[in-house]
Amino acid sequence: MCGIVGFTGNHQAAPILLYGLSRLEYRGYDSAGLAVRDGEGDTEVIKAKGRLKVLADKTNNGESVPGTCGIGHTRWATHGEPSETNAHPHMSDDGNVVAVHNGIIENYQELKDKLLRKRYSFYSETDTEVIAHLFEYYYKGDIMDTMIKVINRVEGSYALGVLCVDYPDQFIAVRKASPMIVGLGDEENFIASDVTAILKHTRDIYYLEDN
Ligand code: GLU
Numbered sequence: 001m002c003g004i005v006g007f008t009g010n011h012q013a014a015p016i017l018l019y020g021l022s023r024l025e026y027r028g029y030d031s032a033g034l035a036v037r038d039g040e041g042d043t044e045v046i047k048a049k050g051r052l053k054v055l056a057d058k059t060n061n062g063e064s065v066p067g068t069c070g071i072g073h074t075r076w077a078t079h080g081e082p083s084e085t086n087a088h089p090h091m092s093d094d095g096n097v098v099a100v101h102n103g104i105i106e107n108y109q110e111l112k113d114k115l116l117r118k119r120y121s122f123y124s125e126t127d128t129e130v131i132a133h134l135f136e137y138y139y140k141g142d143i144m145d146t147m148i149k150v151i152n153r154v155e156g157s158y159a160l161g162v163l164c165v166d167y168p169d170q171f172i173a174v175r176k177a178s179p180m181i182v183g184l185g186d187e188e189n190f191i192a193s194d195v196t197a198i199l200k201h202t203r204d205i206y207y208l209e210d211n
């Protein structure tokens with residue numbers, strides 16, 4: 001089960017992500033991570049095995065990770081042991097794509113074999129890592145177009161949040177057979193696995209349908 005929270009707006013993202021993830025702890029998890037983007041700068045990815053508190057301590061409750069756009073994740077391992085390496089977010093080879101995922105990519109081995117033949121390298125044991133590489137593989141400058149190509153290629157269940165180098169203050173999200181909601185705020189927006197993660201910020205919420 002586990003959870004996803006995403007934020008983009010005019011506030012520091014990391015504390016909002018950590019708070020949101022803490023509201024999703026009831027869903028169970030074995031590790032956690034977040035990715036935050038500060039304008040045009042690089043995306044910073046921080047991960048920790050174990051309790052969310054370890055991630056909070058590592059980031060000084062989010063304060064040491066500046067930036068106003070980000071995605072956070074709690075993982076319940078299905079492919080690969082609970083570890084810092086296997087924790088999300090996962091990154092493409094070129095570092096331009098950063099993804100979080102809840103669910104299972106059923107055809108990940110087939111996709112991984114194809115990407116390996118195209119000289120992509122893998123650092124984790126997760127099914128999710130194929131998403132980051134596949135996104136990089138298809139990306140020609142349009143985030144929406146790329147996401148459509150990715151979901152046409154993957155089989156299984158997913159709630160996905162993706163940051164992309166050319167979109168400093170945006171992320172893209174999609175779901176199929178795994179929960180994901182969108183929260184609209186005042187010059188800020190959210191995604192989350194469950195309303196409890198963002199109710200403190202907005203009650204203007206809608207439910208994404210499959211695909
Ligand atoms: N299948 C993915 C993994 O093992 C995601 C698990 C989850 O839903 O947290 O990393």
